[in-house]
Amino acid sequence: MSEQSRFMLVVSPLMQSNLAFERAAALAKASAAALHIVAFDYLEGLATASLVNEQALEQMRLGYVERHRQWLEDQARRLRNIGVHVTTEVVWVQSPLQEILIHLKEQPMNALIKALEHESLLSRVMFTPLDIHLLRECPVPIHFVSHVVHALPRKIVAAVDPFHRDGWYEGFNDRIVREAAKLADTCNAELDVIYAHDLSSHQTKEFGFETALTLFSSAKAQALFNAQADAFRKLSERNGIAPERQHMIVGNPAKVLSGYAEAYDIDVIVMGRIGSRAMGRLVGDTVEHLLYKMPCSVWVVSPQTLAD
Structure with missing residues (x-):
């Protein structure tokens, strides 16, 4: 038992x-x-x-x-x-x-x-709130509750990010989808998976491009997009996500995810937070910002035993 x-x-x-x-x-x-x-x-x-x-x-x-x-x-x-x-x-x-x-x-x-305790930007800059400390340090998944329409969620979204050469992220993306699927199964809720394909400068440098403009002016842009689309499709398929539930959208992750959540009345978005080696990039640029902007609650998956 x-x-x-x-x-x-x-x-x-x-x-x-x-x-x-x-x-x-x-x-x-x-x-x-x-x-x-x-x-x-x-x-x-x-x-x-x-x-x-x-x-x-x-x-x-x-x-x-x-x-x-x-x-x-x-x-x-x-x-x-x-x-x-x-x-x-x-x-x-x-x-x-x-x-x-x-x-x-x-x-x-x-x-x-x-x-979720809503804090002003000035307050967050001057004094790091407890919620942000928990976001960075809590070893278990955290559910920050806000904007509740249904006590038991009906629509859940898993936000993934396969745009990395580092194989470390692959297993983490799978964990995010599995965590979201488990939550959706518990709640008998709909589950969609979203990849916000970001072509900003800090992302393109990982693939050897000095700027996003270089990437857009290159014939490699389409090949790179196709490769990421294929990685996203494989991630979704091996976790049992139907094609109509897979959404790859080009744009800034914070804007894409918040816009999607508002447009489709999402109850919970499941995201991952990375350990200290990527804190400034992933958490600082996406999860922390989204925490106070999302029109729904957020479920944050921790790295657990994955190496920082």
């Missing part, structure tokens, strides 16, 4: 229910998975209040944590009533990132689910 899947839902310290609750409950129910809900509490005003002594402050913190624990249990009770196995936990900590990573190491999860 296979071990039961487990999801971890990270919630706000403000005792507010959100769309991530609905999505996590729906996914756990559909996949017969256990759901562990964790709140990492820290209220600056309460933690640094100067008008009371340390003992009183500690009692206030303990009281807040207990109220949050009871609130979470009330939410959990509702989910248990629909057949979801739920556990809850509240932790008082100023910087939740390391606590989340420790939790994932000590209690292996199939995915981390969290409501």
